[in-house]
Amino acid sequence: MARFRGGTITREEMQREALRLPPTLREQFESTVGQREFLLSMVDKRLMVEEARRRGIAQRPEIARQVRELEERLIVQALLAEEERAAGRASEAELRAWYDSHKADFAQPERVRLGRVLAAVPAGGTAAERTRARARAEEFARRLRTEPLAKVQALGDGPERAKNGELGLFARGELKDRRLEDAAFALLKPGQISPVVETAEGYAVLQLIERKEARTPSFEEVRSDVEGRLGPVRQRKVFDALRSQLRSAADVQVEVSARP
Structure with missing residues (x-):
């Protein structure tokens, strides 16, 4: 889709970058003129990255630290997503049990x-x-x-x-x-x-x-709502279980000295 000295931009790369835009902004780049401007903006970014590398900016300690922190966040997010997939969706029995213990949250007043x-x-x-x-x-x-x-x-x-x-x-x-x-x-x-x-x-x-009249909806009426509310609770359980497992395996010890 675009060439410049030292690199190219493929259609797949352009489409992937466009998907990151808000829908309203994405519409501006659907025309031929819009696509050309979008591709030029991608080229500009690549050129600026290369210029920053040429000047040694990428090797600065502060930049390296931020890159490392971003990498860690992305890796942890991927790990937790993998654990959540392995845990599977909540069973019908789990959903009903949560609904029974939180019925008051669904009560509708008169x-x-x-x-x-x-x-x-x-x-x-x-x-x-x-x-x-x-x-x-x-x-x-x-x-x-x-x-x-x-x-x-x-x-x-x-x-x-x-x-x-x-x-x-x-x-x-x-x-x-x-x-x-x-x-x-x-x-x-x-x-x-x-x-x-x-x-x-x-x-x-x-x-x-x-x-x-005042009433409490049945489980069937609010099932999707129950599933939505239980989701973050299960995510937290997955996180806590993984954290506990890793800490135990790593024999973590923390010592905090009292201030003089």
Whole structure:
């Protein structure tokens, strides 16, 4: 793909180097012009390496130390990867045992999916403005008893208007306003409407879209999550076992003198 005095760059080398680039940057080098620029950048790097070697920079103690440290890291990573492959994947019994001992981590609290129609009050609003906002909210509540949320929310002021009135799914403690939370969790059946609630933003009416009771998902539901969480635990076990084996075989002894 490229030649220069003292070396060449093959297609395989170019492709390997390109794979190291982020996908968005890699796209820039797909055209003929882009490939030419990429190959020139690779040639430039080779030329600079050769120039550094000619000047003896590669033999400097600090460079040699960094090369040695990088080599050690790569070798250790390869060793641990080999040990992990030899250990194999977690068995079904191991996955289930880990799930059973960590069930509390998967527990889902009671949650409610809410719709809201808000009659906002400007910051520092007057008593008259608050009265008008409350009257609007009372009208929203009345209309919600006979009309769909998607229609009534168009008259409100909150950001939920962009989502057909849906405010979101919340567990206790996730709604910023305690008054809104109390009103939300008092709703028991989908479609039920709350009384008008005074909030920091103004006056709101809530509608319960869905209620999700507290539950713990079964192992089958979260199996892939369990496998993902157990992975680092097993990696640590592999590391600890290998370290213990090597220390024992090497008869390691460490002596630390107390400072005078």
